Amino acid sequence: xxxxxxxxxxxxxxxxxxxxxxxxxxxxxxxxxxxxxxxxxxxxxxxxxxxxxxxxxxxxxxxxxxxxxxxxxxxxxxxxxxxxxxxxxxxxxxxxxxxxxxxxxxxxxxxxxxxxxxxxxxxxxxxxxxxxxxxxxxxxxxxxxxxxxxxxxxxxxxxxxxxxxxxxxxxxxxxxxxxxxxxxxxxxxxxxxxxxxxxxxxxxxxxxxxxxxxxxxxxxxxxxxxxxxxxxxxxxxxxxxxxxxxxxxxxxxxxxxxxxxxxxxxxxxxxxxxxxxxxxxxxxxxxxxxxxxxxxxxxxxxxxxxxxxxxxx
Amino acid sequence: xxxxxxxxxxxxxxxxxxxxxxxxxxxxxxxxxxxxxxxxxxxxxxxxxxxxxxxxxxxxxxxxxxxxxxxxxxxxxxxxxxxxxxxxxxxxxxxxxxxxxxxxxxxxxxxxxxxxxxxxxxxxxxxxxxxxxxxxxxxxxxxxxxxxxxxxxxxxxxxxxxxxxxxxxxxxxxxxxxxxxxxxxxxxxxxxxxxxxxxxxxxxxxxxxxxxxxxxxxxxxxxxxxxxxxxxxxxxxxxxxxxx
Numbered sequence: 001x002x003x004x005x006x007x008x009x010x011x012x013x014x015x016x017x018x019x020x021x022x023x024x025x026x027x028x029x030x031x032x033x034x035x036x037x038x039x040x041x042x043x044x045x046x047x048x049x050x051x052x053x054x055x056x057x058x059x060x061x062x063x064x065x066x067x068x069x070x071x072x073x074x075x076x077x078x079x080x081x082x083x084x085x086x087x088x089x090x091x092x093x094x095x096x097x098x099x100x101x102x103x104x105x106x107x108x109x110x111x112x113x114x115x116x117x118x119x120x121x122x123x124x125x126x127x128x129x130x131x132x133x134x135x136x137x138x139x140x141x142x143x144x145x146x147x148x149x150x151x152x153x154x155x156x157x158x159x160x161x162x163x164x165x166x167x168x169x170x171x172x173x174x175x176x177x178x179x180x181x182x183x184x185x186x187x188x189x190x191x192x193x194x195x196x197x198x199x200x201x202x203x204x205x206x207x208x209x210x211x212x213x214x215x216x217x218x219x220x221x222x223x224x225x226x227x228x229x230x231x232x233x234x235x236x237x238x239x240x241x242x243x244x245x246x247x248x249x250x251x252x253x254x255x256x257x258x259x260x261x262x263x264x265x266x267x268x269x270x271x272x273x274x275x276x277x278x279x280x281x282x283x284x285x286x287x288x289x290x291x292x293x294x295x296x297x298x299x300x301x302x303x304x305x306x307x308x309x310x311x312x313x
Numbered sequence: 314x315x316x317x318x319x320x321x322x323x324x325x326x327x328x329x330x331x332x333x334x335x336x337x338x339x340x341x342x343x344x345x346x347x348x349x350x351x352x353x354x355x356x357x358x359x360x361x362x363x364x365x366x367x368x369x370x371x372x373x374x375x376x377x378x379x380x381x382x383x384x385x386x387x388x389x390x391x392x393x394x395x396x397x398x399x400x401x402x403x404x405x406x407x408x409x410x411x412x413x414x415x416x417x418x419x420x421x422x423x424x425x426x427x428x429x430x431x432x433x434x435x436x437x438x439x440x441x442x443x444x445x446x447x448x449x450x451x452x453x454x455x456x457x458x459x460x461x462x463x464x465x466x467x468x469x470x471x472x473x474x475x476x477x478x479x480x481x482x483x484x485x486x487x488x489x490x491x492x493x494x495x496x497x498x499x500x501x502x503x504x505x506x507x508x509x510x511x512x513x514x515x516x517x518x519x520x521x522x523x524x525x526x527x528x529x530x531x532x533x534x535x536x537x538x539x540x541x542x543x544x545x546x547x548x549x550x551x552x553x554x555x556x557x
Contacts, residue, residue, distance in 0.1 A: 072407075137401060
């Protein structure tokens with residue numbers, strides 16, 4: 001599948017943004033969130049900034065962005081429509097949460113309630129995003145039980161890493177949060193490797209035989225209907241060279257999981273400015289790693305239409 | 314609404330005979346010619362005479378070599394919308410632009426509602442939908458909805474353009490919901506197959522597989538143009554001298 005930059009940035013940024021928003025809400029519900037104005041401005045600014053920038057970027061790949069309002073209408077059948085509705089609804093409790101924290105300087109009571117509601121809405125929105133991909137039967141790498149949890153896990157992981165970086169920056173960090181971020185990162189790494197193992201070992205997928213209805217034997221494409229690449233090949237026929245795939249997978253694992261885990265270990269061992277620096281670096285490096293992860297999520301996904309153009313399996 | 318109709322009154326579709334298709338591309342060009350002025354018009358072309366031409370087509374013919382124990386054969390394979398009973402391309406549409414008609418089961422796009430998110434083309438396993446980069450909306454086969462009910466056309470022309478154009482009669486049009494329709498009987502008789510049934514889209518169009526090879530055909534051999542055994546006598550001597 002063609003890795004469109006707008007969609008890669010959209011899913012990565014909103015994942016991290018909703019993850020952070022949800023964790024802030026949960027923190028407020030547990031009474032762990034200090035009602036500090038600067039902290040509120042920075043943390044909610046980053047969360048809502050990432051969400052809004054991502055949503056704005058997602059309209060970048062539309063043919064007719066001016067008709068985007070129509071996308072809220074088909075929530076009965078379409079995961080994309082549900083995602084749009086959920087994203088808009090999330091702004092209501094998130095806005096109240098921000099209002100209470102920043103304007104009224106409180107993070108308890110009704111503000112905590114709004115925070116918890118925002119957390120729930122954020123989780124639902126991320127789940128809708130995951131379902132857009134998980135529901136697509138023609139893309140075997142996406143239509144698996146791994147896709148929906150992956151979106152939730154990576155949102156929680158990047159959200160925790162961001163929250164840890166922000167709280168460390170304000171001198172409010174703690175070893176528990178660093179530990180949680182490290183744990184989420186290791187979970188994310190394990191989930192990614194399990195997904196790859198599942199993709200490698202899968203069987204029973206459509207073949208060129210079932211795609212053409214020609215039973216038995218071998219079916220080789222000897223002539224395309226056209227000489228140049230058409231929409232189908234540009235959009236669904238993206239191929240990534242095997243050697244690049246291997247290298248990018250290693251780069252992605254280092255940036256998204258390996259280096260952040262090491263930095264969290266540093267933060268646990270050496271509190272103070274080392275922990276602050278390590279935590280902020282971990283957030284930035286992991287975000288870059290997740291952009292590579294999302295690029296690979298698209299680039300490595302194969303669509304059944306390529307069977308018609310000679311993909312062997 | 315992008316929810317699918319519980320039941321369609323009819324299910325129009327095509328039966329495509331892979332035994333008789335000769336890959337002449339007449340259905341492809343005829344489709345383009347009709348539809349670039351029809352319901353989904355235009356079918357834009359970009360850079361048509363340049364180095365990297367591209368454009369929207371509803372019907373494309375692939376060619377495959379199918380090799381089995383019985384030997385190999387060339388199969389021409391026209392690929393277009395199958396007007397599925399359970400088309401995910403419709404249900405994924407966030408705007409209601411994609412829909413399946415309850416009257417005849419045809420899957421269509423309302424161009425005025427399409428936001429061009431392309432998700433429907435991802436959801437189609439068969440590559441039936443193509444994005445028009447000029448008009449910036451998704452386009453697809455309409456089963457020539459503007460021909461088949463068109464009272465301005467003579468009755469025999471009220472079939473999809475691809476069917477009307479086929480010189481070998483490899484394309485058949487009709488109602489699959491009626492088990493006694495000619496297309497249903499043809500499909501049953503020839504063992505018409507669904508493409509990728511394992512994905513559960515329940516496509517309406519059927520592909521009639523190439524017929525079994527017959528062992529009863531006469532052995533055709535032409536008479537040799539000249540004698541293959543060496544001639545004797547004077548001419549034989551001349552032949553031997555000249556052949557040196």
